[in-house]
Amino acid sequence: MNFEPLALSFQVALLAALVAGVVGVGVGGVMARTRFVGSGLLDALFTAPMVLPPTVLGYYLLVALGRQSVIGQAYEQLFGSPIVFTRVGAVVAASVAAFPFVVKNARAALEAVDVRLIGAARTLGASPARVFFTVELPLSVGGIASGVTLGFARALGDFGVTLMVAGNIPGLTRTASLAIYDAVEGGRDADAAGLAAVMVALAVGLLWSVNRLTRPRRHGF
Template sequence: MIGAAVDWKVFWPPVLLSLKVAMLASILSLLLGTAAARWMSRARFRGKLLLETAFLLPLVLPPTVVGFVLLVMLGRRSSVGKLIEAVFSAPLIFSWWAAVVAAVVVSFPLVYQTMKTGFNGIDPDLEQAARSAGAGELQVLRYVALPLALRSLLAALVLGFARSLGEFGATLMIAGNIPGVTQTVPTAIYVAVDSGQTAMAWAWTAAIILFSFLLLLFTGSSNPMSRRSRP
């Protein structure tokens, strides 16, 4: 009954857009989170705790608050928004790129925390040995730190993807819910439930549950801590 009531032409655009947004956002958040985690795991300076708290703030703030702040910062009346519109001849807000920005911001804390844990687990003597052999900091990162933190890197990528895939509040605030343009699966579910389209809501819900389950399953299998806890 549900399958017969699902309009597959309507079903696929939000799914494909969500996957595209999540893929791009997870890559961007991985790059930013890895760079920030590497720096913060080695740096010593006043105000470090305050900066790290700011990095983790989107993890505990309501997504609508994050979305409102982004809307003020990137809106057409803001300096940044005007600059983006002048450069790209189009505003950022209410575009699918706005959905990417929202997803990057909300997934960044997970990526950052995962990568920081990975970097902190590396024996400093191994990195120091590479420096003593003449390696620069980028070479130490590329050939020593990242290979040793590979499991954390994979976990961070998957967690960032999963968080981006399920983002709703911030996305709705700055990207809106334009079918075929900015409508992702979470916003599509909200509209379907609100309009009484239960079959479509179930179809999108099943899709996002399946994707999230597979991602978390992969993360669990690649997490060294989960392997250590097995008998």
């Protein structure tokens, strides 16, 4: 069995979880603390990648990041290679797929922090940024970690968005899910079965760890 697609999936999913984690916690934090006109609509927009067909997501990412787009051209000017049909494209695709899981969980966890703890911290002289990093974030770490883990699992398994944005290039963007499709198409059943089994084991293991992270526990640890 060829393990390269698995290693690639891991690499892409880790980077995607990192990107989605940082951006998602930031966005979730803002949405947990502020109400503004259109915040409900924005929430729906951020959550949409969970339910949209991956091809739709991939289509819009191609429009936004393709070689003819403003972002795509600026990126190509700066770094000398396009975003789409590269490994960067695969990471972007997986990040977008992972993002809603992080935002949803981070927001819920941050909203659950007692506002009196935040008020107490402010009256003790802490700026909003310090309160975020020393009170809100530590108290939401379980929920955020489970969001990032779910995002990682989603990124690891992505098929459609990656195919649309990054293609199916052996050794470059052919992740495990794409390799399974290829193996079935090519009649290499043993390869497909092996990769599929590994993916199932990973998914179950990750979900199990999420359950552990979100298991209610008494304060004081």
